[in-house]
Amino acid sequence: METMKIHDITPNDLPWKIRYDASRCTLCGSCVAACSFRAIAPKVERRRMVFSEGDFPEPKTRFSAIPVIRQVHSIKNYCRGCGICEKVCPNDAIGPLRNVDNRHSIVTRCLAGDSVKRGGRKNLESTSRTLDRLRVGRISQMTDPSLDAQRHTFDLLAPFGRILPPGKLPFAVGADGKLQTTGQSPPVRWIYPVIIGDMSIGALSWRMWEGVAMATAYLNEECGLPVRMCSGEGGVPVRLLKSKYLKYMILQIASGHFGWNRILKAMPHMTEDPAGVLIKIGQGAKPGDGGLLMAQKVAEHIQAIRGVPKADLLSPPNHQGLYSIEESVQKMFLSMNAAFKFRVPVAIKVAASATSVSVFNNLVRDPYNIVGGFFLDGIDGGTGAAHEVSLDHTGHPIVSKLRDCYLAAVTQGRQGQIPLWAAGGLGKTGDLAADAFKMMCLGANGVFTGKLILQMAGCVGNDMGRCNACNTGLCPAGITTQEPALAHRLDPEKVAQNIVNYYLAMDQELKKLMAPIGNSSLPVGRSDALVSTDRAVAERLQIQYVC
Amino acid sequence: MCRIGAIKSLNYVHPSQALLLMQSQQKGHDNSGFAMVMHDLGGIFEGYKHLPTLSLACTDEGLKVAEDMLHAAGFQRVLQWVPEVNDKPGLDINAMPNYVFETFDYPKHIKKSSQKEKEELLLDMRLNLRAALEDDEMGFVYSFWPDVVTLKEIGDPRDIGTYFNLWEADSKFTARVITAQCRQNTNYDIVRYAAHPFFLQGFTALANGENTFYQKNKEFQRKLHRGYIGFESDSQCFLYTLHYVHRQLGWPLSYYKHVITPLPFEEIGHRDDAQELQAIRQSLSHLEINGPNTIIGVLPDNTLFTCCDAKKLRPIVVGRSSDTVVFSSEVCGINEILPDRDWETDIYPNEREIVVIDNNLEVQRWKQ
Ligand code: SF4
Ligand code: SF4
Numbered sequence: 001m002e003t004m005k006i007h008d009i010t011p012n013d014l015p016w017k018i019r020y021d022a023s024r025c026t027l028c029g030s031c032v033a034a035c036s037f038r039a040i041a042p043k044v045e046r047r048r049m050v051f052s053e054g055d056f057p058e059p060k061t062r063f064s065a066i067p068v069i070r071q072v073h074s075i076k077n078y079c080r081g082c083g084i085c086e087k088v089c090p091n092d093a094i095g096p097l098r099n100v101d102n103r104h105s106i107v108t109r110c111l112a113g114d115s116v117k118r119g120g121r122k123n124l125e126s127t128s129r130t131l132d133r134l135r136v137g138r139i140s141q142m143t144d145p146s147l148d149a150q151r152h153t154f155d156l157l158a159p160f161g162r163i164l165p166p167g168k169l170p171f172a173v174g175a176d177g178k179l180q181t182t183g184q185s186p187p188v189r190w191i192y193p194v195i196i197g198d199m200s201i202g203a204l205s206w207r208m209w210e211g212v213a214m215a216t217a218y219l220n221e222e223c224g225l226p227v228r229m230c231s232g233e234g235g236v237p238v239r240l241l242k243s244k245y246l247k248y249m250i251l252q253i254a255s256g257h258f259g260w261n262r263i264l265k266a267m268p269h270m271t272e273d274p275a276g277v278l279i280k281i282g283q284g285a286k287p288g289d290g291g292l293l294m295a296q297k298v299a300e301h302i303q304a305i306r307g308v309p310k311a312d313l314l315s316p317p318n319h320q321g322l323y324s325i326e327e328s329v330q331k332m333f334l335s336m337n338a339a340f341k342f343r344v345p346v347a348i349k350v351a352a353s354a355t356s357v358s359v360f361n362n363l364v365r366d367p368y369n370i371v372g373g374f375f376l377d378g379i380d381g382g383t384g385a386a387h388e389v390s391l392d393h394t395g396h397p398i399v400s401k402l403r404d405c406y407l408a409a410v411t412q413g414r415q416g417q418i419p420l421w422a423a424g425g426l427g428k429t430g431d432l433a434a435d436a437f438k439m440m441c442l443g444a445n446g447v448f449t450g451k452l453i454l455q456m457a458g459c460v461g462n463d464m465g466r467c468n469a470c471n472t473g474l475c476p477a478g479i480t481t482q483e484p485a486l487a488h489r490l491d492p493e494k495v496a497q498n499i500v501n502y503y504l505a506m507d508q509e510l511k512k513l514m515a516p517i518g519n520s521s522l523p524v525g526r527s528d529a530l531v532s533t534d535r536a537v538a539e540r541l542q543i544q545y546v547c
Numbered sequence: 548m549c550r551i552g553a554i555k556s557l558n559y560v561h562p563s564q565a566l567l568l569m570q571s572q573q574k575g576h577d578n579s580g581f582a583m584v585m586h587d588l589g590g591i592f593e594g595y596k597h598l599p600t601l602s603l604a605c606t607d608e609g610l611k612v613a614e615d616m617l618h619a620a621g622f623q624r625v626l627q628w629v630p631e632v633n634d635k636p637g638l639d640i641n642a643m644p645n646y647v648f649e650t651f652d653y654p655k656h657i658k659k660s661s662q663k664e665k666e667e668l669l670l671d672m673r674l675n676l677r678a679a680l681e682d683d684e685m686g687f688v689y690s691f692w693p694d695v696v697t698l699k700e701i702g703d704p705r706d707i708g709t710y711f712n713l714w715e716a717d718s719k720f721t722a723r724v725i726t727a728q729c730r731q732n733t734n735y736d737i738v739r740y741a742a743h744p745f746f747l748q749g750f751t752a753l754a755n756g757e758n759t760f761y762q763k764n765k766e767f768q769r770k771l772h773r774g775y776i777g778f779e780s781d782s783q784c785f786l787y788t789l790h791y792v793h794r795q796l797g798w799p800l801s802y803y804k805h806v807i808t809p810l811p812f813e814e815i816g817h818r819d820d821a822q823e824l825q826a827i828r829q830s831l832s833h834l835e836i837n838g839p840n841t842i843i844g845v846l847p848d849n850t851l852f853t854c855c856d857a858k859k860l861r862p863i864v865v866g867r868s869s870d871t872v873v874f875s876s877e878v879c880g881i882n883e884i885l886p887d888r889d890w891e892t893d894i895y896p897n898e899r900e901i902v903v904i905d906n907n908l909e910v911q912r913w914k915q
Contacts, residue, residue, distance in 0.1 A: 144757035144838045166830045177799050179823045413770020518759040528762040
């Protein structure tokens with residue numbers, strides 16, 4: 001008997017075990033070739049076979065070496081459960097099985113002396129979300145007839161930009177009895193209330209990015225939905241900066257300042273203004289930690305766009321050199337606004353945290369009138385890479401934080417002046433329209449979403465911790481990788497088509513929700529339209545409790 | 548559903564006309580109240596147009612509290628009219644012990660002040676009175692303003708008319724503009740303050756409908772002006788928006804419609820005044836109304852107007868003769884008041900206009 005080595009890694013230590021049926025396997029090799037994580041490998045086994053050749057049983061034994069597929073027992077090449085092997089196997093001979101007894105989080109740290117890093121949340125506690133405990137409860141009756149989602153017109157648009165209070169509008173009554181504009185107002189763009197969230201061109205494969213950009217253009221130009229896409233931190237290809245499609249793009253500047261040199265240099269050559277600028281102070285998916293772009297994903301074109309060498313790139317949790325929210329807002333906003341000559345709205349994105357309401361209160365009183373939006377990002381979302389400990393254990397859920405901000409604005413009579421945008425796990429169940437609608441009733445002007453966009457594109461991950469390998473550069477779906485072979489698995493046209501179709505369906509569903517509560521514009525602040533069967537939720541959000 | 552109506556005439560009109568106008572639409576309401584506001588007063592009030600009149604329903608105790616407060620503030624009573632009531636048994640009415648209409652001269656210290664300062668004082672006085680009389684429902688202060696009286700009661704309009712002896716027309720109690728409403732209480736508690744028309748600083752508004760943006764409107768309006776209080780009915784929001792847009796912001800009345808029912812963005816984009824309309828829409832989105840509504844309003848200069856929600860989900864019709872214009876939810880109301888008019892000239896306002904009647908009874912239709 002072999003000596004037992006207790007510290008050896010076996011599949012039982014890993015989150016997924018491979019189910020393999022040698023009798024069905026034809027050894028075509030497809031699964032091994034397709035597994036981007038190298039989590040399975042061919043191996044030769046010595047097998048004993050008993051056989052009989054004559055008319056009467058005359059058992060003989062033969063030993064032979066036969067090839068099989070085996071799971072790799074390695075903490076580096078562990079199986080992510082992505083199921084690609086199963087997808088490509090012609091004989092249903094292989095596939096992953098979740099291993100509830102795994103010791104992965106312990107052995108990884110023990111062996112590597114490093115923290116576990118992951119791409120995307122696993123949301124293992126996601127059985128019931130706050131949003132799912134809310135219902136749209138106000139249904140119009142005879143006295144306030146409901147609208148007809150098919151026949152009536154609806155305005156599904158949300159503001160991006162600083163909105164002046166009515167008393168501050170630069171109006172004078174002219175001789176003809178009409179109001180005339182006598183001064184400047186901050187720029188405001190009315191856009192589709194669901195923004196494609198900030199995923200950088202380094203985080204996504206170039207084909208994925210192209211697919212999303214294509215979908216955005218198609219939604220705008222063919223479907224009449226003014227959907228905007230946020231570039232994420234990491235810059236934008238110069239060709240896009242100079243193209244007419246820039247007008248659909250919200251440029252993000254974050255703590256790493258990646259790519260901004262190029263953007264500034266391209267400014268004189270821009271033929272269109274960008275849709276907006278989003279300054280990222282914090283992010284809910286990895287609050288206080290900063291995003292990680294692992295060296296594996298820093299391909300040559302990424303190095304060029306960001307102006308960096310091939311190394312791990314960290315977006316620091318805060319803007320180095322800025323010491324307060326006031327200072328950072330003032331500096332960045334003034335410089336960004338000045339750069340685009342005050343034609344482009346500038347918004348700010350923070351992580352939902354204990355202090356986000358204070359930050360919002362601060363901004364609402366902003367004397368410069370330049371904060372064009374408050375993007376609030378809660379846990380539960382997230383595609384980016386970060387240390388597992390941050391992803392799993394830090395941050396606030398979005399729902400109550402968003403509500404707090406809205407109610408803070410109500411208390412000051414300033415609702416709507418800084419549009420509220422919220423994200424973080426919206427659309428997790430697949431129904432983004434319902435989540436977006438409820439968030440609006442609670443006070444959001446619009447929402448943004450990232451991870452769901454990946455899932456529209458064909459991401460095989462799910463919220464139960466499947467795959468979550470976006471950080472490794474080995475995305476088996478070609479979505480979050482810069483490996484040419486893997487990226488080529490993705491069909492950008494199909495990505496665009498899926499996103500466009502999802503948006504069209506969602507648009508229809510939003511109207512289906514707006515009609516019965518009698519709204520032809522977005523239901524921002526219509527908390528009276530929501531009810532909850534959970535008393536705690538109802539009290540916390542100040543909505544009606546029903547049972 | 549409520550029924551609403553308004554009469555504007557070159558001659559002084561008695562409230563019995565308003566009762567007739569509303570009674571013919573009986574099927575459309577449930578007797579949960581009748582209320583009216585009279586502007587441009589005739590009869591006993593005619594000589595006091597420049598002095599404020601208090602409209603109060605109260606207990607004996609409430610009356611004493613109110614009068615003490617007014618005297619303490621320096622107001623001197625110059626006229627008092629207490630309607631003689633006919634408290635015969637069996638009337639469907641939930642009456643208060645006293646109905647008082649008193650006209651006051653301004654306190655000495657403010658006599659030389661500007662009109663604006665006087666108007667602010669009148670508002671403060673009414674708000675203080677209301678707050679003081681709120682305990683134990685000692686009284687309800689509906690208006691305190693020159694040339695305006697308000698009567699509100701809970702019960703069957705016919706019986707309310709009988710109780711106040713309003714069926715017999717006389718020349719003592721008349722006005723050139725009368726707005727009236729009969730209620731059907733659908734959403735909120737039956738309280739006296741919830742009965743339309745609502746009044747604030749010379750502005751009167753009443754509505755037939757449901758304001759689905761009540762919560763939004765209310766949350767926003769609360770912070771806009773000290774006079775925006777109560778919110779006993781979702782229709783109060785229309786008054787406050789009217790007051791805010793026209794008086795506080797100083798915008799022409801034509802913009803009221805752009806605030807409450809803004810044009811779709813696409814249409815705004817095609818207009819010459821797109822910049823202004825867009826700024827209004829984004830800045831005042833919390834004052835939009837989105838439910839089914841017809842609104843009737845009166846301005847401080849006695850201009851009468853009506854407009855509807857953006858989808859025209861509630862009825863209104865305007866009929867006229869040479870000296871009278873009548874607004875009514877149902878045409879049967881106008882038939883009652885102006886049986887001989889040329890009904891072919893009746894106006895059925897559409898969802899994109901304001902119909903305005905000036906003091907010469909000229910009818911204007913302003914396209915939104
Ligand atoms: S499930 Fe995915 S990671 Fe696991 S072996 Fe199959 S292809 Fe590889
Ligand atoms: S994007 Fe790629 S790596 Fe990330 S979870 Fe989806 S399939 Fe896996």
